[in-house]
Amino acid sequence: MAQRGRPLGYEPDKVLDVAMRLFWAHGYEGTSMSDLTEAMGINRRSLYAAYGSKEGLFEAALARYVDGPGAFPHAAVEKPTAYEVAECYLRQAVLSYTCPELPRGCMTVQAGLTCSAEAEPVRDELASKRRLGIELLTKRLVRAAEEGDLPAGADPSALAGYLVALNHGFSVQAGGGITRMVLMRFVDQALLLWPGRPS
Amino acid sequence: MAQRGRPLGYEPDKVLDVAMRLFWAHGYEGTSMSDLTEAMGINRRSLYAAYGSKEGLFEAALARYVDGPGAFPHAAVEKPTAYEVAECYLRQAVLSYTCPELPRGCMTVQAGLTCSAEAEPVRDELASKRRLGIELLTKRLVRAAEEGDLPAGADPSALAGYLVALNHGFSVQAGGGITRMVLMRFVDQALLLWPGRPS
DNA sequence: AGAAATAGTAACCGATCGGTTCGGTTACTT
DNA sequence: AAGTAACCGAACCGATCGGTTACTATTTCT
Numbered sequence: 001m002a003q004r005g006r007p008l009g010y011e012p013d014k015v016l017d018v019a020m021r022l023f024w025a026h027g028y029e030g031t032s033m034s035d036l037t038e039a040m041g042i043n044r045r046s047l048y049a050a051y052g053s054k055e056g057l058f059e060a061a062l063a064r065y066v067d068g069p070g071a072f073p074h075a076a077v078e079k080p081t082a083y084e085v086a087e088c089y090l091r092q093a094v095l096s097y098t099c100p101e102l103p104r105g106c107m108t109v110q111a112g113l114t115c116s117a118e119a120e121p122v123r124d125e126l127a128s129k130r131r132l133g134i135e136l137l138t139k140r141l142v143r144a145a146e147e148g149d150l151p152a153g154a155d156p157s158a159l160a161g162y163l164v165a166l167n168h169g170f171s172v173q174a175g176g177g178i179t180r181m182v183l184m185r186f187v188d189q190a191l192l193l194w195p196g197r198p199s
Numbered sequence: 200m201a202q203r204g205r206p207l208g209y210e211p212d213k214v215l216d217v218a219m220r221l222f223w224a225h226g227y228e229g230t231s232m233s234d235l236t237e238a239m240g241i242n243r244r245s246l247y248a249a250y251g252s253k254e255g256l257f258e259a260a261l262a263r264y265v266d267g268p269g270a271f272p273h274a275a276v277e278k279p280t281a282y283e284v285a286e287c288y289l290r291q292a293v294l295s296y297t298c299p300e301l302p303r304g305c306m307t308v309q310a311g312l313t314c315s316a317e318a319e320p321v322r323d324e325l326a327s328k329r330r331l332g333i334e335l336l337t338k339r340l341v342r343a344a345e346e347g348d349l350p351a352g353a354d355p356s357a358l359a360g361y362l363v364a365l366n367h368g369f370s371v372q373a374g375g376g377i378t379r380m381v382l383m384r385f386v387d388q389a390l391l392l393w394p395g396r397p398s
Numbered sequence: 399a400g401a402a403a404t405a406g407t408a409a410c411c412g413a414t415c416g417g418t419t420c421g422g423t424t425a426c427t428t
Numbered sequence: 429a430a431g432t433a434a435c436c437g438a439a440c441c442g443a444t445c446g447g448t449t450a451c452t453a454t455t456t457c458t
Binding site: 399400401402403404405406407408409410411412413414415416417418419420421422423424425426427428 | 429430431432433434435436437438439440441442443444445446447448449450451452453454455456457458
């Protein structure tokens with residue numbers, strides 16, 4: 001049973017990528033439907049047929065982000081030692097947030113920290129995504145503590161929150177124009193302080 | 200020469216405080232003129248007579264913020280040792296960002312990380328204010344290094360950027376609903392790692 | 399060939415955006 | 429009493445907001 005009716009006139013992955021970049025760079029409320037349809041090269045009606053609403057499109061774009069440019073934390077927690085997890089997490093964050101081909105910063109931070117009352121569901125969804133990041137690192141560092149990979153008495157969940165705070169701070173700074181080279185020096189500094197390292 | 204004509208029907212400090220809180224909680228573009236006039240309890244005309252434009256009002260509100268709730272970095276850099284500077288800076292940040300009587304987070308982070316093209320001057324002004332925070336801490340830590348208050352070889356400017364990144368990350372997390380108690384544990388963790396401390 | 403299904407386009411919807419202008423009123427100084 | 433300045437609500441500006449209606453175009457199935 002082949003597909004019936006007129007085939008799509010655009011490539012879904014490509015136009016969703018365009019939407020992701022717009023929301024990432026200008027935020028949910030800072031991006032208008034006209035901005036989107038113009039940049040995506042598709043008609044308003046086609047967009048609504050595919051995603052139902054602006055919020056629906058945003059959710060699809062956000063999903064694409066966390067599965068693409070924002071997926072590096074999942075790679076980081078695969079590293080064999082806690083130090084390597086922290087190093088990979090922070091360095092990949094800075095590399096991603098200052099990639100010349102992408103908007104600056106982390107989409108989950110940049111796209112909607114605050115908003116009008118109408119967009120609160122979007123803001124809350126972003127906050128929820130950020131909390132998932134803390135949980136991901138917490139689980140990994142709890143395991144590290146069990147494996148004796150952290151100094152005795154170190155608090156895995158506090159360390160996870162600390163790393164994520166640094167990450168989000170780098171997003172803010174990258175969005176504000178701080179360069180990759182400078183941010184990487186901040187990372188070097190943080191890694192020098194990692195527990196168990198000579199200080 | 201005393202004042203002539205009818206006196207102001209509102210208290211400038213109080214209505215500006217209301218505007219500050221609105222911009223802080225909902226961002227520059229997430230706050231409409233109708234939101235502002237309604238909450239401030241003054242007429243649209245009076246608002247334009249006093250501040251000229253929405254952007255003018257925002258600038259006044261932002262100035263009030265950095266001179267009020269956002270002034271704690273200036274107190275922190277007065278502390279006698281680098282460690283006390285860091286401790287005061289981070290703890291006051293978390294206390295301020297989770298104050299029950301105020302919007303969550305730091306206004307310079309929350310009020311406009313991203314925006315539509317029309318509001319770029321506001322976004323850039325906020326980024327500029329954040330850069331001033333890095334400079335303030337850098338100057339203080341350079342002095343600390345000169346005084347032998349930091350381990351030999353420590354990089355004052357990188358440490359400053361690191362502290363500010365943590366600060367901004369705490370703002371993001373506070374805005375996302377992480378509680379004061381939890382954030383303070385993240386601060387404890389960061390302070391345990393401060394260079395020169397036993398790890 | 400023709401019906402069914404899906405995607406296309408453009409014009410249009412009411413609501414709201416930031417900002418302005420309108421009289422007309424009120425309060426204080428000289 | 430005269431003059432000055434700030435108050436008020438409301439109506440209005442063009443533009444844009446997110447979302448929809450009516451209609452046309454292209455494909456596959458029967």
